[in-house]
Amino acid sequence: MHQPPVDHADTNTGPSDSRDVVIEARAVTKSFPGGDGGMVHVLSGADLAVHRGEMVAIVGASGAGKSTFLHVLGALERPTSGEVLLAGTSVAQLSDDALAALRNRTVGFVFQFHHLLREFSALENVMFPLRIAGKSVSVAKERAEALLERVGMSSRRHHRPSELSGGEQQRAAVARALAASPAVLLADEPSGNLDQGNAERLHELFGSLAREMGLGLVVVTHNLSLAAKADRTMTFEAGRLVNSSVMERVV
Numbered sequence: 001m002h003q004p005p006v007d008h009a010d011t012n013t014g015p016s017d018s019r020d021v022v023i024e025a026r027a028v029t030k031s032f033p034g035g036d037g038g039m040v041h042v043l044s045g046a047d048l049a050v051h052r053g054e055m056v057a058i059v060g061a062s063g064a065g066k067s068t069f070l071h072v073l074g075a076l077e078r079p080t081s082g083e084v085l086l087a088g089t090s091v092a093q094l095s096d097d098a099l100a101a102l103r104n105r106t107v108g109f110v111f112q113f114h115h116l117l118r119e120f121s122a123l124e125n126v127m128f129p130l131r132i133a134g135k136s137v138s139v140a141k142e143r144a145e146a147l148l149e150r151v152g153m154s155s156r157r158h159h160r161p162s163e164l165s166g167g168e169q170q171r172a173a174v175a176r177a178l179a180a181s182p183a184v185l186l187a188d189e190p191s192g193n194l195d196q197g198n199a200e201r202l203h204e205l206f207g208s209l210a211r212e213m214g215l216g217l218v219v220v221t222h223n224l225s226l227a228a229k230a231d232r233t234m235t236f237e238a239g240r241l242v243n244s245s246v247m248e249r250v251v
Helices: 066-073 096-106 122-132 137-150 166-178 196-213
Strands: 021-033 039-051 055-060 081-086 107-110 184-188 216-220 232-237 240-246
Touching (some): 021 066, 039 216, 039 240, 055 066, 055 196, 066 216, 137 166, 184 196
Parallel strands (some): 055 232, 107 184, 184 216
Antiparallel strands (some): 021 081
């Protein structure tokens, strides 16, 4: 199987040690105004460091703050206090434009719902972020085709989302998230909308991506099968990551 090219030259700093930290949260808090005029404290000093080549699963009860933490970790939202570093760069003092540029270079996102562009084929969807980044059609197409092959979607690359199954749509979304060679992939309940068979296929894919592509992978999930693929599982409780366990990844 042809493997997609991996290029972290624009997103990673420091030596090529497979244990380099690529994303980090230090004492992160996040609060929102409540309906009664007070503040709701969702994150209360959360810490996490993820290394290149490592998959970390975050589990916990609904409403514990997992998705909020993922959004702050990926710089979709700014923390109320604390520090987030993407590929070694602190986001605290960056302007909104500079932050968006860093995020686009550094982080890929996969959500529960694929958010593919309906009018475009799977191939065109994966090409899209590369074309936005200024890559030529030929370069974008080569990269997209290699990624779609990697996620088992080569034969379906010319199909539009409406012609794909839920699992196929989500695998195309994973390929799109990887298109710009991010240092980090963040996934929020990626298999939460899939049947068991498609979920297991997606879980196998996630289980190999971090090590194979040299990125840091953080996945929020309620699915124990997906969590079992991770190098570490972290439990989110009362706004903090309060427990961790090292799990043997099945190779």
